[in-house]
Every structure is written in C-alpha cells, then in structure tokens.
Amino acid sequence: MKINKKLRSALVTFAIVIIAFLVCEAGIEGWVDGFKLKFAEKGLLVPICCYIVLAVSLNLIVGISGELSLGHAGFMSIGAFSGVVIATWLEKAVLTINDAGKTVPFFGDTAIIIITIIVAGALAALAGVVIGIPALRLRGDYLAIVLLAFGEIIRNVMNCVLVAVDGSTMHFALKINESSAVGFGQGMQMVINGAQGTVNKVTSAAFNNERFIIGFGLVIFTLFVVLNLINSRSGRAIMAIRDNRIAAESVGLNVMKYKMMAFVTGAALAGMAGALYGLNMKTVTAVDFDYNMSIEILVMVVLGGIGSIRGSVIAAAVLRFLPEKLRFLNDYRMLVYAIVLIVVMLATNSPILKNFWALLMRVKPLRVAVEWLQALPGKVRAAFSFGKNKNGKAGEAQ
Amino acid sequence: MKKRLVDTKMVPLPSVSIVPERDVGKRPVLETRHLGIEFGGLKAVEDFNIAVGPTEICGLIGPNGAGKTTVFNLLTKVYQPTTGTVLIDGKDTSGMTTEQANRMGIARTFQNIRLFGNMTVEDNVRIGLHNQIRYGMLQGVFRAPAYWKAEKQMHKRSLELLSIFGMQDMADVKAGSLPYGAQRRLEIVRALATNPKLLLLDEPAAGMNPHETEELMQNIIKIRDEFQIAVMLIEHDMNLVMGICEGICVLNYGRIIAKGTPEEIQQNPAVIEAYLGSQGREENA
Ligand SMILES: Nc1ncnc2c1ncn2[C@@H]1O[C@H](COP(=O)(O)OP(=O)(O)OP(=O)(O)O)[C@@H](O)[C@H]1O
Ligand SMILES: [Mg+2]
Numbered sequence: 165m166k167i168n169k170k171l172r173s174a175l176v177t178f179a180i181v182i183i184a185f186l187v188c189e190a191g192i193e194g195w196v197d198g199f200k201l202k203f204a205e206k207g208l209l210v211p212i213c214c215y216i217v218l219a220v221s222l223n224l225i226v227g228i229s230g231e232l233s234l235g236h237a238g239f240m241s242i243g244a245f246s247g248v249v250i251a252t253w254l255e256k257a258v259l260t261i262n263d264a265g266k267t268v269p270f271f272g273d274t275a276i277i278i279i280t281i282i283v284a285g286a287l288a289a290l291a292g293v294v295i296g297i298p299a300l301r302l303r304g305d306y307l308a309i310v311l312l313a314f315g316e317i318i319r320n321v322m323n324c325v326l327v328a329v330d331g332s333t334m335h336f337a338l339k340i341n342e343s344s345a346v347g348f349g350q351g352m353q354m355v356i357n358g359a360q361g362t363v364n365k366v367t368s369a370a371f372n373n374e375r376f377i378i379g380f381g382l383v384i385f386t387l388f389v390v391l392n393l394i395n396s397r398s399g400r401a402i403m404a405i406r407d408n409r410i411a412a413e414s415v416g417l418n419v420m421k422y423k424m425m426a427f428v429t430g431a432a433l434a435g436m437a438g439a440l441y442g443l444n445m446k447t448v449t450a451v452d453f454d455y456n457m458s459i460e461i462l463v464m465v466v467l468g469g470i471g472s473i474r475g476s477v478i479a480a481a482v483l484r485f486l487p488e489k490l491r492f493l494n495d496y497r498m499l500v501y502a503i504v505l506i507v508v509m510l511a512t513n514s515p516i517l518k519n520f521w522a523l524l525m526r527v528k529p530l531r532v533a534v535e536w537l538q539a540l541p542g543k544v545r546a547a548f549s550f551g552k553n554k555n556g557k558a559g560e561a562q
Numbered sequence: 563m564k565k566r567l568v569d570t571k572m573v574p575l576p577s578v579s580i581v582p583e584r585d586v587g588k589r590p591v592l593e594t595r596h597l598g599i600e601f602g603g604l605k606a607v608e609d610f611n612i613a614v615g616p617t618e619i620c621g622l623i624g625p626n627g628a629g630k631t632t633v634f635n636l637l638t639k640v641y642q643p644t645t646g647t648v649l650i651d652g653k654d655t656s657g658m659t660t661e662q663a664n665r666m667g668i669a670r671t672f673q674n675i676r677l678f679g680n681m682t683v684e685d686n687v688r689i690g691l692h693n694q695i696r697y698g699m700l701q702g703v704f705r706a707p708a709y710w711k712a713e714k715q716m717h718k719r720s721l722e723l724l725s726i727f728g729m730q731d732m733a734d735v736k737a738g739s740l741p742y743g744a745q746r747r748l749e750i751v752r753a754l755a756t757n758p759k760l761l762l763l764d765e766p767a768a769g770m771n772p773h774e775t776e777e778l779m780q781n782i783i784k785i786r787d788e789f790q791i792a793v794m795l796i797e798h799d800m801n802l803v804m805g806i807c808e809g810i811c812v813l814n815y816g817r818i819i820a821k822g823t824p825e826e827i828q829q830n831p832a833v834i835e836a837y838l839g840s841q842g843r844e845e846n847a
Contacts, residue, residue: 396709
C-alpha cells in the first residue's frame with residue numbers, strides 16, 4: 165500500500181511522542197539500570213505535556229489558520245481555574261458508599277482529572293466562541309491586540325474570583341475591592357481565593373505517574389485532533405483561507421466559519437491543557453497566566469516553525485526542559501536561555517545554514533552515499549514486490 | 563477577419579442585450595441593471611447593463627484600466643456596487659458575500675493568479691469541491707466512514723476535472739511550482755469544481771503561447787458544451803475573443819461603448835477608435 169506523505173509525517177510525529185514517553189517512563193520506573201529521572205525532572209513532565217498541547221493548539225490558530233493570537237494563556241487560565249472548581253465539586257458532591265461503609269468520592273482521582281479536563285475544555289471552547297465572534301472580524305495586528313486584551317481581562321477577572329465549598333455546595337463571589345465580599349467563605353474550604361489563586365485539595369502536588377500518563381494521553385489526543393483536522397475537508401478550507409482569502413471566498417468557503425473552527429478548537433485544547441496544569445499544582449494564581457505566558461507559548465510555535473505541528477511539540481518540550489538543564493549556571497540561567505533562543509532563531513532562518521545541506525551535497529562521496537541511502541527503500545520494495553502490474557504511466561506525464 | 567471557431571446566430575433581447583438563438587426564451591444566467599461603482603469619486607464602472615444567456619460565451623473587452631476586472635469583482639461581490647444590481651439566474655444578489663455569490667452559481671479565475679500555491683494541484687481542486695462533496699468537521703477528525711467515502715469521491719472527481727486539461731498526472735505537484743499556463747488552467751479547473759452556472763475568466767490566455775491559447779479556446783468551448791454553462795471572459799488576445807465569443811461587450815472608461823457580435827464589434831467605429839484602433843495603428847506602424 166502506498167502511504168502518502170501527510171500520513172507518513174503524522175506517523176513520525178506520533179512515533180517521536182510515544183518514544184519520548186517510553187523513555188520518560190523508563191526513567192521513572194527504573195526499567196534501565198543507571199537511568200533514573202531526578203526529582204526536579206519528574207516535576208517537569210506534566211507541565212511539558214501541557215505546554216506541548218498549548219503550543220500545538222496555538223499553532224492551529226497562528227500557523228494553520230494564520231491569525232496572530234497573543235491571548236492563548238487566557239484560555240489556559242479559564243481551564244485551570246474552572247478545572248479546580250469542577251474537580252473539587254466532583255470530589256465533594258458525587259459520592260458513593262464503599263465496602264467499609266464509608267462515604268467516598270464516586271470517582272477515582274484519574275476519573276476526576278479526565279472528566280474535569282473534558283468539561284474545562286468545553287468551557288474554554290465556549291469562551292472561544294464568545295471572544296471569537298467579535299474578534300475574528302478583525303485582521304492582523306488588530307486581532308492580536310484584542311486577544312492580548314482578552315488575556316489580560318481574564319487575568320484581572322480571575323484575580324477577583326472567590327469560590328468556596330461548603331459540604332457539597334459551591335459558593336461564588338467577586339472581590340472587587342477590599343470591602344466587598346468581606347467574610348465570604350468563613351468556615352468553608354476555599355477553592356479559589358482571589359489573587360492568592362487556587363487551593364487544590366483534590367490532587368497532590370507530588371509527582372504522580374498516572375497524571376503523567378493522562379498528560380501523555382492529552383498530547384496524543386491533541387495531535388490526533390489537530391493532524392486529522394488539517395488533513396480533512398475543514399482543514400483544507402482553513403488553510404485555503406489563510407493562503408488566499410479572496411480565492412477561498414470565490415470558491416464558496418465561509419471564512420468566518422472556518423476561522424472560528426480553528427480558533428475554538430485551539431481554545432478548547434488550551435483549556436484542557438490548563439485544567440491538567442491547574443490540577444497538577446498545589447496552587448496557581450491568575451498572574452501566572454499573563455501575557456508573558458502567551459508570548460512564551462508563541463515563542464514555542466515560532467521556534468518550532470509556524471505551521472509545523474511536530475516542530476511545536478519538540479520546541480515546547482525543549483524550551484521547558486532547557487532552563488532546568490541550565491540550572492548549574494545559576495544567575496546567568498535566563499540570560500543563556502535567551503541567547504540560545506536568539507541563536508536558534510537566527511540559525512533556523514539563516515540562508516547560509518539552510519544552504520548548509522546543499523553545500524554538503526556538493527562533496528561527491530557524501531552525495532553518492534546519501535543518494536544510495538535514499539534509493540534504498542525503493543530497492544527493497546522492488547525486491548519484495550512480486551507480480552505487480554507495472555503499466556507505469558511515467559512516460560506519458562510530459 | 564479573425565478565424566471563427568463557433569458559428570452562432572445572435573438575437574436581440576427586448577431589454578438590453580443580445581443572446582445566442584438557442585438561449586432565446588430561457589432566463590439569462592446573468593443580468594445586471596445600472597451596475598456601477600465609485601472609488602473615491604472615480605467612477606470605475608458606470609451604468610453597466612448586460613444579459614448573458616445560459617450557454618453563451620461572452621467576451622468583455624476594453625483597453626487597460628477600462629474597468630473589466632472591476633466588473634468581475636462586482637459580479638462576484640468582492641466589491642459591493644454603489645449603484646444597480648446583479649441578478650444571477652433571475653435572483654437578486656444585493657448584499658450577498660462572495661461566498662454566497664459562488665453558491666448561487668458564479669465562479670471565477672483571477673487576472674493575477676490566486677492559487678493555493680503551497681498545496682498540491684489536487685488539493686486545490688478539492689477545495690473547489692468543498693460545497694459539492696461534504697462531510698462534517700467531527701467526521702473528519704474522527705475519520706468516520708463518511709470521511710473515507712467523501713475523500714474517495716473527491717479524489718475521483720478531482721482527477722476527472724483535471725483531465726479536461728490533461729492535468730491528471732500533475733495531481734501531486736505543488737500548485738505554485740506549475741508553469742504559468744498550467745496555473746491558469748488549474749484556476750479554471752478549481753472554478754469548475756464549484757459547479758457554477760456562469761464561469762468568469764479574467765485574461766485566461768495571458769502568458770500563454772499561441773499553441774496553448776489555441777488549445778484553451780478548444781477547451782473553453784468543450785467546457786461550455788459539456789457542462790452546459792455560460793462563460794464570460796476578459797481577454798486582450800483578439801484571436802481568442804473573436805474566435806470563440808458569441809456576444810461581445812466593450813468597455814471604455816467604465817462605460818459600455820458597444821455590444822454585439824464579433825463582426826459588429828470589429829466594424830464599430832467607436833470600438834476601433836477606443837481599442838482596436840490603437841492596436842491597428844501599432845500593427846500598421
Ligand atoms: N480597489 C480599487 N480602489 C481604487 N481604484 C480602483 C480599485 N480597483 C480598480 N480601481 C480603478 O478602476 C479602474 C479600472 O480598473 P480595472 O482593474 O477594472 O481595469 P481592467 O479593465 O481590468 O484593466 P486591465 O486590462 O489592465 O486588467 C482603474 O483606473 C483602477 O485604478
Ligand atoms: Mg483587469
């Protein structure tokens with residue numbers, strides 16, 4: 165069977181993610197002697213999964229749909245905060261009696277996290293619809309600025325939200341100034357405490373392999389959705405609108421519909437990542453999700469290559485891991501990080517380095533070797549294909 | 563006298579225009595009434611009235627800057643007219659978008675080619691088929707049976723359409739890397755994929771060699787006959803215009819200065835002065 169180029173590229177992306185996951189699992193479980201992940205490294209795994217999802221979903225909006233968004237952290241924030249509330253409610257309200265006659269949460273931890281991720285994703289999608297309908301009518305820089313403002317509005321609103329739980333009842337309030345909402349939540353367990361952020365009592369902050377597996381599952385799900393979307397009727401429409409809006413309209417594509425589709429899908433995935441992120445931390449605060457975080461995600465997308473899903477996956481993982489690896493540099497850590505970033509940007513955009521490969525190919529022995537290697541799969545296939553009808557049309561092409 | 567590839571008797575319509583004899587009594591696929599647009603005081607098109615029969619090949623000619631492309635942009639709703647209306651198949655299209663106009667049955671190519679250059683030839687045609695062969699987003703994401711069925715249908719139909727111009731072997735080539743003439747042909751295929759009633763071609767022969775142009779003329783007639791659609795084309799190549807157009811409309815400074823059969827147009831003094839005249843002088847010089 166002929167595997168087409170797009171499918172092969174998608175399979176390679178999945179393979180990279182799965183292999184990376186297995187290597188991490190080996191390091192966690194100690195499958196191989198002498199290879200064990202350090203405590204700090206393990207702590208990075210779930211956030212890395214979240215950032216991969218964020219980068220891929222932002223790439224759907226920026227790279228595939230071609231709309232610059234500077235407010236992606238806003239959707240993550242919605243996912244993170246609503247996630248903690250949903251998870252708390254699931255734990256408190258949906259109870260069952262176990263064998264020992266005790267009342268316990270109906271759901272296990274894993275189920276709570278998965279349900280929470282799904283619901284939080286739906287809420288972020290809703291926010292995507294609400295913000296997308298007016299904002300996507302704007303183009304280019306104007307859209308970017310509106311989305312930047314959206315991210316900041318979410319941050320400021322989340323800074324004022326108070327949520328407490330009393331038994332299984334949730335209480336909500338807005339703390340607009342010092343005198344409002346005084347005495348709110350007295351004697352109750354706080355879930356979101358304004359500027360102090362979330363109080364997550366559902367999941368422990370310690371590294372938990374199950375949560376990492378959920379994170380891995382979320383990455384796979386995201387890749388599945390985004391790659392399949394790209395290689396479908398809707399995805400082609402999204403990219404056609406990006407490449408040439410007038411031509412796309414002239415063949416009957418509904419521009420708003422497909423811009424919304426990419427935007428809302430991106431928002432939903434970001435919300436899902438946010439929910440997992442929020443549940444993985446003891447506490448997250450609204451200021452965590454400011455425009456710096458939106459920019460950080462955008463850097464991952466740009467570094468990995470705008471429109472390249474695999475690039476986003478790799479860039480997100482590397483950029484989250486790098487600062488950890490640079491820890492030995494102490495105070496110079498972020499400086500070196502920034503320099504590495506600049507160098508990589510320059511290198512990937514430099515025509516000299518782009519031509520490096522072409523230059524190498526001028527060396528005859530190398531060229532012969534590479535050509536031989538490239539021809540190898542074909543030779544192998546030819547050797548194993550029996551009785552295939554070969555009325556090739558190659559001669560007729562010109 | 564230029565060589566004629568078609569021989570149609572043209573009949574005047576009571577309203578504004580002439581149509582081929584075979585289209586008499588049928589509703590015109592396109593009608594415009596007092597169509598006009600202003601760009602900051604400049605009347606780019608003014609009082610443009612025309613009717614196109616459902617199987618007519620109609621030419622729109624005029625010197626550079628006469629407003630021909632602007633007329634196409636008005637018909638396809640890229641611009642909203644400042645005056646007048648466009649009727650497609652008898653239906654008023656006021657306030658419609660380009661996308662809706664396409665769904666009404668009007669498809670076009672562009673003077674400055676607008677292909678999806680990074681996509682393959684086949685994907686360009688598949689995008690043209692967007693509203694013809696459909697399935698939902700979720701069916702696509704989760705690879706439902708509808709996805710496989712429709713994609714297979716699209717593949718088959720794309721190759722069929724490409725084969726009109728013998729381009730089926732280039733299906734996997736990147737559209738942007740095609741030679742110029744092939745890009746123009748691909749634009750026609752993509753427009754045809756939307757199953758239009760009226761095909762608008764903006765300088766389809768620009769950049770083509772005489773041999774390619776000759777082939778294009780044959781193919782335009784073939785498309786009209788096979789699909790039973792109307793074709794309206796803008797072209798500077800008089801061999802093409804006089805060779806295949808049944809009715810011709812001449813624009814100058816945004817106004818129609820003549821309408822008629824190729825023979826009438828070639829003899830019209832106003833046209834000779836405004837358009838053919840300048841060329842004629844060049845030829846004589
Ligand atoms: N969007 C616009 N804004 C302002 N003026 C415009 C616009 N579009 C077209 N015009 C003007 O309208 C006039 C007609 O332009 P148009 O492109 O329709 O000419 P054309 O007949 O297609 O010429 P050509 O044969 O060179 O393609 C020109 O004077 C042009 O400058
Ligand atoms: Mg023009």
